[in-house]
Amino acid sequence: MSAPVIEARRLGLTFHAADGPVHALxxxxxxxxxxxxxxxxxxxxxxxxxxxxxxxxxxxxxxGTLSVNGVPPDEAxxxxxxxxxxxxxxxxxxxxxxxxxxxxxxxxxxPRAERAERVRRVLELVELxxxxxxxxxxxxxxxxxxxxxxxxxAFDAEILLMDEPFGALDEIVRDRxxxxxxxxxxxxxxxxxxxxxxxxxxxYLSTKIVVMSPRPGRITDVIDxxxxxxxxxxxxxxxxxxxxxxxxxxxxxxxxxxxx
Amino acid sequence: xxxxxPVLAVVAAIIVAWYGAAAWMNSxxxxxxxxREGRELTIVDIVNDTMVQERPKLPAPHQVGxxxxxxxxxxxxxxxxxxxxxxxVTLSATAAGFGIGTVAGLLLAVGIVxxxxxxxxxxxxxxxxxxxxVLAIAPMVIVxxxxxxxxxxxxxxxxxxxxSFFPVVVxxxxxxxxxxxMQLDQMATWNASRGQLxxxxxxxxxxxxxxxxxxxxxxxxxxxxxxxxxxxxxxxxLGARLLSGSYYGQTVQIWAALVxxxxxxxxxxxxxxxxxxxxxxxxxxxR
Numbered sequence: 340m341s342a343p344v345i346e347a348r349r350l351g352l353t354f355h356a357a358d359g360p361v362h363a364l365x366x367x368x369x370x371x372x373x374x375x376x377x378x379x380x381x382x383x384x385x386x387x388x389x390x391x392x393x394x395x396x397x398x399x400x401x402x403g404t405l406s407v408n409g410v411p412p413d414e415a416x417x418x419x420x421x422x423x424x425x426x427x428x429x430x431x432x433x434x435x436x437x438x439x440x441x442x443x444x445x446x447x448x449x450p451r452a453e454r455a456e457r458v459r460r461v462l463e464l465v466e467l468x469x470x471x472x473x474x475x476x477x478x479x480x481x482x483x484x485x486x487x488x489x490x491x492x493a494f495d496a497e498i499l500l501m502d503e504p505f506g507a508l509d510e511i512v513r514d515r516x517x518x519x520x521x522x523x524x525x526x527x528x529x530x531x532x533x534x535x536x537x538x539x540x541x542x543y544l545s546t547k548i549v550v551m552s553p554r555p556g557r558i559t560d561v562i563d564x565x566x567x568x569x570x571x572x573x574x575x576x577x578x579x580x581x582x583x584x585x586x587x588x589x590x591x592x593x594x595x596x597x598x599x
Numbered sequence: 600x601x602x603x604x605p606v607l608a609v610v611a612a613i614i615v616a617w618y619g620a621a622a623w624m625n626s627x628x629x630x631x632x633x634x635r636e637g638r639e640l641t642i643v644d645i646v647n648d649t650m651v652q653e654r655p656k657l658p659a660p661h662q663v664g665x666x667x668x669x670x671x672x673x674x675x676x677x678x679x680x681x682x683x684x685x686x687x688v689t690l691s692a693t694a695a696g697f698g699i700g701t702v703a704g705l706l707l708a709v710g711i712v713x714x715x716x717x718x719x720x721x722x723x724x725x726x727x728x729x730x731x732x733v734l735a736i737a738p739m740v741i742v743x744x745x746x747x748x749x750x751x752x753x754x755x756x757x758x759x760x761x762x763s764f765f766p767v768v769v770x771x772x773x774x775x776x777x778x779x780x781m782q783l784d785q786m787a788t789w790n791a792s793r794g795q796l797x798x799x800x801x802x803x804x805x806x807x808x809x810x811x812x813x814x815x816x817x818x819x820x821x822x823x824x825x826x827x828x829x830x831x832x833x834x835x836x837l838g839a840r841l842l843s844g845s846y847y848g849q850t851v852q853i854w855a856a857l858v859x860x861x862x863x864x865x866x867x868x869x870x871x872x873x874x875x876x877x878x879x880x881x882x883x884x885x886r
Contacts, residue, residue, distance in 0.1 A: 397784050416790060423788040425781050433803045433882035442799065443789045474883040 344408060344498060344530045345371040345394055351402030352389060352556075362555030363389045364400070369549065369558065373497075376524055376531045378541035379549045380587060381594065386556020387534045387549075391500050394532065395423050407498070419447065421498035422491025426506050428483035430475040430490075437462065437471035440490045447494055461489040464523060481512040485519075492527070499531045506536065514572060517543055521570055538591075542566075542583045543575055550587055552594020560590035614660050618650075621659040625649035628656070658851045666855040679835070682859050688836040689824050690863060692752045696759020697820040697867075701813065703760060704767025711768070712775040712801070713793070722772075729765050733758065733823060738830040755836070759823035763816035767809075774808025775801045806882065810875035817867045825860060837863070 350367040353360045364386040371377050379387035392398040393405055396412035407415035415421070422443075430439045437458050444454040462468050465485040475483055484504055491499060505513045517540060524531055535541050541548050542564070550560040565579055574580055622645075629648040633640045640648075650659045658666075670682035677684060707725065710717040737758050744754040778800050786796050828838025837856045844853035 392784075395788055397787060416788065421788070423785070425785060427781060429779075429781055429785055431800070431803065433806070433884050435883070446786075446789045446791045446795050446799065 341373055342409060343370045343406075344373050344375075345369070345406070345532070347390075347393075347403065347405045349403035350390075350393065350400050350405050352386070352393065352398060352400045353402075364393070365555035365557050367403070367556075367558055369561070371530060371532070371547070373530055374528050375547055376533065376545050377547045377549060378533045378535055378545040379551060380535055380538065380541045381551030381559075381591065382553055384553035384556065385551035385594070386553070387551050388502050389556060390551075391502055391532055391534055394498075395421060395500055419494050419496055421500050422494065422496040424484075424488055424491045424499065424501040424504045426503045428475070428480070428487040430483055430486060432475055435472050435474055436467060436478065436486050439475065439486060440493050443490060443494055449494070457493050457495075461492045462486075464492060464526070465489045465519070479512075481508055481516060484508065484516065488520075488523075492523075492529075497530060499529045501531065501533045503534050503536065505540070513540070518572060520544065525568065538584050538587050539575060542580055542587060543570065543572075548583070548587055550590035550594065552591070559594040560586070562586055562590075617657075617660050621655065621657045622646050622649045624656045625652055628652065654848045655850055658854050662851050663854045663858060666851045667858060670855060671859075682837075682840070682855065685835060685837050685840050685856070686859050686863060689821070689828065689838065689860070692755035692824045692827070692836070693759055693817075693821045693863075693867070695752060695756035696761075696823055697763050697817050699756055699760030700763030700765075700816055700820060701767050704764040704812070704816070705771060707764070707768045708771030708775060709797075711772050713797075722768075725765060725768050728761065733762055733826050734829075736761065737823075737826050741827065741830055755824050755827035758827035759820040762823035763820040766812040766815040766819065770808045770812025770815075771805055774805025774812075777801075777804045777808065803882065806879060807884065810871065810879070813871045813875075814868050817871055818864050821860065821864050821867065 347367050347369045350364055350369075351362070352364040353362050355361075367386070367390060369390075379390060381387050389398060393400050394407055394412055396416045405412055408418070408420050410418070430436070431442070434442065440458045440461060441454050444457060449457065458471070459468070462471055465488055467482060467485055467489060470478060470482065470486075475486070478486065488499075488501075488504070505516050508516065520531075521544060523529075533541075533544060546564050546568075548560075548562040548564065549558055550562070551557065552559045562583060564583060566574060566583070626645050626649050629640070629645050629652075649655065650661070655662070667682065670680060674681040674683075707717075707721055711721055712718075740758050740761075741750075741754045744750065744757070775797075782800060782804075783796070786800055791799070824836070825838040825841070828836035829842050837860050840856035840859075841853055844850070844856060
């Protein structure tokens with residue numbers, strides 16, 4: 340396998356709260372290769388979001404090492420290694436859809452002509468080309484989240500970090516966005532880190548599923564999915580799919596068993 | 600337009616109550632006069648007299664209206680007897696003070712949001728500044744500035760600014776802190792500088808708060824200016840009209856100045872509101 344994109348060795352993060360230390364992450368070992376689609380699943384407090392935030396240099400690990408593209412996370416961030424999609428679309432109400440997608444490009448200092456070209460391209464990628472001049476409130480929740488994905492893709496980061504991006508959407512919209520995300524991934528070949536609460540979502544999307552458990556936040560199972568890269572929605576009824584989902588559920592239960 | 604009828608109804612009710620109060624409050628003087636002259640008066644005589652007194656306790660609406668007509672329309676606008684001229688004197692000082700207050704408030708808010716030291720130190724002083732009665736500080740400002748040769752518009756504008764900076768500070772500190780942690784994290788993932796964070800996120804996000812504060816600030820600036828016109832025998836401005844009216848018992852003049860001040864305040868607030876609609880509309884944030 341080629342050089343890892345994200346590599347964590349004995350990674351730990353301890354918050355010091357008023358009522359004692361909280362082990363958000365403990366002894367996390369994980370290697371993610373280029374082009375992988377990795378889902379992080381587990382109950383609240385298992386550290387899945389914290390791990391993603393460490394990769395994005397939004398949190399500082401207190402133990403172990405973490406490298407992104409072979410360099411420390413904050414250096415990787417300066418090199419525009421990743422785009423981050425948050426749970427809420429977080430579009431600025433005073434900017435149009437195009438204006439929102441253009442925002443990171445403005446901040447990073449792309450030339451004006453290139454900005455327009457990139458905005459056009461990524462809006463097309465998420466199928467929002469007709470909505471460039473609309474304001475966010477004129478779009479549905481699902482469309483807003485697609486716009487926020489376009490925004491994360493605009494500056495050609497190799498890694499896409501997604502923190503429960505579809506968590507607030509209803510199941511029908513979610514299925515559709517999952518399908519589209521897979522297509523997007525196939526077309527762009529990005530490495531994707533994806534935090535979710537949903538077992539079907541994790542199994543459907545991922546090449547690798549990281550099962551985590553809380554107190555302390557740690558990895559209990561890493562499942563390499565045998566499913567093919569080409570995945571119609573119907574694959575969720577196949578025996579392979581159900582078997583992986585079962586193993587994820589077992590992992591979650593085991594993680595819970597010794598903590599509660 | 601369906602709001603017109605209720606509004607007119609309220610105005611009509613106020614005018615009726617005003618007439619009633621005028622008749623009641625002014626009747627004592629009428630009765631005293633009649634008793635002194637040994638005349639008998641009917642109810643109609645009393646009521647009629649309360650509407651036309653020279654120095655009523657409470658002038659009737661039409662008396663105030665006539666005074667306004669005389670001093671606004673029938674007097675040459677440049678004349679010292681013109682309420683338009685006095686209104687302009689007050690308006691110009693109010694606008695200058697509003698400008699001073701807004702700029703000072705914005706600068707302080709930006710400092711408070713960006714510096715922890717300022718956050719901890721400035722706010723208590725800002726609050727303390729507002730607990731000092733403006734009536735007490737106004738003469739001192741006038742006298743001190745006059746002693747260094749500054750008089751006219753500026754001292755009044757300083758007092759107006761003194762009152763109007765505060766709502767701007769409070770509103771803008773809130774507004775500049777309005778972005779959620781997620782939005783700040785988002786900017787961090789793009790390595791945005793503090794300047795970019797301010798111009799692209801904090802400032803636009805604070806606009807609704809800014810306009811809410813400006814409406815309060817502009818009204819406060821008018822109050823500050825009028826109070827600034829009261830001391831030291833000022834001869835121009837609505838405040839001076841109020842003062843000279845009370846010296847000479849010219850209640851009609853006082854009420855005309857009060858109405859003028861109220862109209863001015865309403866106009867200024869409406870102007871800020873119109874700017875708000877325009878700006879927020881262009882930003883796509885009209886609700």
